[in-house]
Amino acid sequence: MAMESLPEWTLNDAYIDIESDKFQCEIKKILEIIGMLKIATSQGSLQSSLENLFQIYEEGFDKVSSLLAFCRCQSSIDVNDQRVSGVHIRLQELLSSMEQLMKPAFNSLVLLSDDDIRWQSSSLRHWKCVAQQKKEHWSSSLSEQQQEALSLVANNNFYILNTHYAHINKLLNLDVVNNSGDVRKVNLSACLGILKGSPDETLRKSVFEGMNDFYSQHSALYADVLNQLAGFRLAQFELTGCDYITPTLQQNRISQAALNTMFSCLEQRVKEIRKSVSLRASYLGVKKLKVYDLSAPAPLQTVKHISYEETIAQLCYALGQLSPEIPDFIQMMLNNKWLEASIKNNKAGGAFYTRFNELKQPRVFTTYLGSSAHQIQQAHELGHAWHYWIMRELPSIETEFPMTLAEISSTFNEAVFRDYLLHQSKGRDVTGAVLWQEIKSVANFLLHIPVRYDFEMQFMSRRKERSLSESEINHLMDNAWYKWFGDSTEGTDRYLWASKMHFYKTDQYIYNYPYTVGYLISQGLLVEREKLGDKFFKHYRALLMDTGRLSVDDLVKKHLGYDICSPTFWNQCIDRAMSHVFAFEEHFKNCQR
The missing domain is CATH 1.10.1370.30 (Neurolysin; domain 3)
Incomplete structure (x- = not known):
């Protein structure tokens, strides 16, 4: 019986490979976002509006979560790809750094009253349920x-x-x-x-x-x-x-x-x-x-x-x-x-x-x-x-x-x-x-x-x-x-x-x-x-x-x-x-x- 042709996904319309210019460029952008968050939250006080901070953070979160998902995809296609684990750990560290920098912003968010006008902002309204979860x-x-x-x-x-x-x-x-x-x-x-x-x-x-x-x-x-x-x-x-x-x-x-x-x-x-x-x-x-x-x-x-x-x-x-x-x-x-x-030998x-x-x-x-x-x-x-x-x-x-x-x-x-x-x-x-x-x-x-x-x-x-x-x-x-x-x-x-x-x-x-x-x-x-x-x-x-x-x-x-x-x-x-x-x-x- 002839081997059946089964669908194979492409990663070329995403980040291509963890060593590709596109993937590495995204990491550089994440580092830039972390730098922006450091400046905005420097000296223990917020130097930027909450709306602006969460816009920056969301951009960084989307990038890091996407690259982490990409690592999973790449390692699943080839479990012998030794490159992925180190990159995955590095991305976890970057995500952790962003979350640490955002702690003052999240603390401020948690303290907002339910009727605070800032909850009506398109940048913050979807974070209200998150603020409640963080309180608890x-x-x-x-x-x-x-x-x-x-x-x-x-x-x-x-x-x-x-x-x-x-x-x-x-x-x-x-x-x-x-x-x-x-x-x-x-x-x-x-x-x-x-x-x-x-x-x-x-x-x-x-x-x-x-x-x-x-x-x-x-x-x-x-x-x-x-x-x-x-x-x-x-x-x-x-x-x-x-x-x-x-x-x-x-x-x-x-x-x-x-x-x-x-x-x-x-x-x-x-x-x-x-x-x-x-x-x-x-x-x-x-x-x-x-x-x-x-x-x-x-x-x-x-x-x-x-x-x-x-x-x-x-x-x-x-x-x-x-x-x-x-x-x-x-x-x-x-x-x-x-x-x-x-069906491939090296797949997860x-x-x-x-x-x-x-x-x-x-x-x-x-x-x-x-x-x-x-x-x-x-x-x-x-x-x-x-x-x-x-x-x-x-x-x-x-x-x-x-x-x-x-x-x-x-x-x-x-x-x-x-x-x-x-x-x-x-x-x-x-x-x-x-x-x-x-x-x-x-x-x-x-x-x-x-x-x-x-x-x-x-x-x-x-x-x-x-x-x-x-x-x-x-x-x-x-x-x-x-x-x-x-x-x-x-x-x-x-x-x-x-x-x-x-x-x-x-x-x-x-x-x-x-x-x-x-x-x-x-x-x-x-x-x-x-x-x-x-x-x-x-x-x-x-x-x-x-x-x-x-x-x-x-x-x-x-x-x-x-x-x-x-x-x-x-x-x-x-x-x-x-x-x-x-x-x-x-x-x-x-x-x-």
Whole structure:
């Protein structure tokens, strides 16, 4: 079979390369902006109006954030590009310098009364919600000297920990075998792709066991990095007398009561939710699902490679039912070469969306392998990109939506696409395959993500006292796994804490639970779509436009009319998710007749 032509993105219409004249010119401009801020804030007093200062800062922020995103893009295309990490750290330092220089300006902003006429200025009005957040921020009690010291330590010792993690991952290079007995070498990116979408059980098992052997041999290195990451954060929190949950709640703009209520609803219904795993085991004729089969594609029909062209056509048709605006956007992404889906040896694993604020350009990074799981991945990342695209003309600070709200558009795209496939399906096997995808999502968002959340919370609790050994970390992961999956799986994914890069991010903290928040809200939106019909899209678009301004609590209250500190909303969303599980159960019964 001829190799499929897959879209490759271009970076030439952005900054070309980190050594290009265009990229280096942008760094010089950032240095000039820092110089302007130094003069304007010299001698501890503001020598410029707040309006002017924030205009300067926004220009610098857009440039630095864009160059940081560009570094991520370049390193993802070639993980062996040794140049990027140093430039990335340098940009983090420049961003930190700007933020330090702006502290007096932010302090002045926080002191403005709500009726101050300056809030009516086009340069400041969008900073009002930021000022309120800074008033309440967990770090607000730190002195200027403490903040400067922590920033220095972070620049020199903290941000680089994510790079250390990436370097360890490069050591993973496994010999794996497929069901034909063929042996080949695979890196981490290929391993993750196989576990996510390969129909070959022998290959999935070989990859999973090989990865576990690797992590067992190198677990001390991963434990060192994880302990250092948590240790730095806990030291920060201790200086302010802050607990370790408040910073992530503020970062994700959700209340403690709302998060507790969501997890309480899930825990009360966990036995019901585990059906999303046990039903698949029963279909396969086993008592428990093997851990490496949790993301396996449906064994319900003849597995075929789904061409990228077919995937895009289906996505455009499905999402076009919401509005023609979305398929037009997808086509623009392809025409502009802003979408990467090619298969290359040196590419990073996983998938992501990012954007260049200065240029108003989104980018989507994936590796497309032709499975239904990879179709869903395209829907997910394009949901993120479209969310930014409709907000791109807003000031960048109003497009900095938190993870909890960022995951709404992506998971809603997934849900709409699966719903389309289900209604378009012809024949028992196709229907079962689509429902298989649905209940995989239920297990991932309502069991797997809670495992990660519980693990991280328990790890932080114990890390307050001392560093943990790799065996102690394994024990925490086992406990979290059994709490949520019970005996529905054969064993646990013990080294999930080492393989999941989310635990090693330096820009996000307790990264995982926002996926569950976003997924459940997207299920609630499906209910709204059924209620509103043709009026839904306008309603949905307005909700997304508010994601940079409102908290999760306020957004759901304003646009959906629910108090998310009450179980009613979350249970309605869980009901919608579980409807797929019940549909699969009924389908399974019919297959046995």
